[in-house]
Amino acid sequence: MTKVKICGLMELQHVQAAVDAGVDAVGFVFAPSRRRVAIAQAKELARFVPEHVMKIGVFVDATREEMERAFQEVPLDFIQYHGDESEEFIKTVGLPSIKVLSVRGVEDVENAKTVQTEYVLFDTPGTEFRGGSGEVFDWSFLDGNLPRDRMILAGGLNAQNVKEAIRRTRPFMVDVSSGVEIDKRKDETLIREFIRAVKEEESLYGN
Numbered sequence: 001m002t003k004v005k006i007c008g009l010m011e012l013q014h015v016q017a018a019v020d021a022g023v024d025a026v027g028f029v030f031a032p033s034r035r036r037v038a039i040a041q042a043k044e045l046a047r048f049v050p051e052h053v054m055k056i057g058v059f060v061d062a063t064r065e066e067m068e069r070a071f072q073e074v075p076l077d078f079i080q081y082h083g084d085e086s087e088e089f090i091k092t093v094g095l096p097s098i099k100v101l102s103v104r105g106v107e108d109v110e111n112a113k114t115v116q117t118e119y120v121l122f123d124t125p126g127t128e129f130r131g132g133s134g135e136v137f138d139w140s141f142l143d144g145n146l147p148r149d150r151m152i153l154a155g156g157l158n159a160q161n162v163k164e165a166i167r168r169t170r171p172f173m174v175d176v177s178s179g180v181e182i183d184k185r186k187d188e189t190l191i192r193e194f195i196r197a198v199k200e201e202e203s204l205y206g207n
């Protein structure tokens with residue numbers, strides 16, 4: 001059953017829409033971004049997220065102290081490393097983690113086989129910020145032998161393309177931010193439609 005993450009949440013009504021629609025994970029961006037939240041803001045939003053829904057903090061080349069603080073205070077379940085963090089650094093921090101690989105070609109995907117983190121997230125390389133581009137990368141780069149049971153697919157997903165994305169790539173989880181926004185703000189209807197599309201795909205074709 002493919003899981004679904006809504007990322008870049010900043011407002012309570014959007015958290016509630018995602019939770020009510022059956023989201024599996026929510027993401028709070030602590031990196032430079034128009035979606036950035038303060039720790040106190042994420043902590044308040046997280047009070048409305050049930051225990052079974054994963055809370056993921058997105059960081060880009062942050063310090064260990066910054067991540068530890070957010071991890072404890074919010075509290076988070078996973079750190080999403082969306083920058084150039086090395087495997088050694090991630091290991092030293094020692095928190096449950098998701099390493100992001102920006103996919104420009106098949107060689108970036110190859111790196112997933114050696115990444116030691118709990119999950120590996122494939123995303124389109126960002127332009128203004130490191131992620132949240134709203135752009136799809138070429139899914140055929142994921143055609144090879146990959147650890148699909150710990151693979152998260154992101155990059156330009158929306159309610160219209162996510163079913164095909166799941167069929168093509170068979171990820172553990174799909175992740176969306178821009179695709180559930182109107183005028184750069186999250187939209188409750190789009191959040192519900194995205195989650196519904198994932199669940200429909202699963203009920204028709206899932207295993």
Ligand SMILES: O=C(O)c1ccccc1N[C@@H]1O[C@H](COP(=O)(O)O)[C@@H](O)[C@H]1O
Pocket residue numbers: 007008027029031032033034035058060082121123129130131132133134135154155156157175176177178179
């Ligand atoms: O969303 C952001 O602003 C962001 C900033 C810095 C790093 C990561 C960010 N978001 C991540 O980008 C992907 C996909 O986003 P989109 O659906 O293409 O807009 C997702 O993993 C977010 O966590």
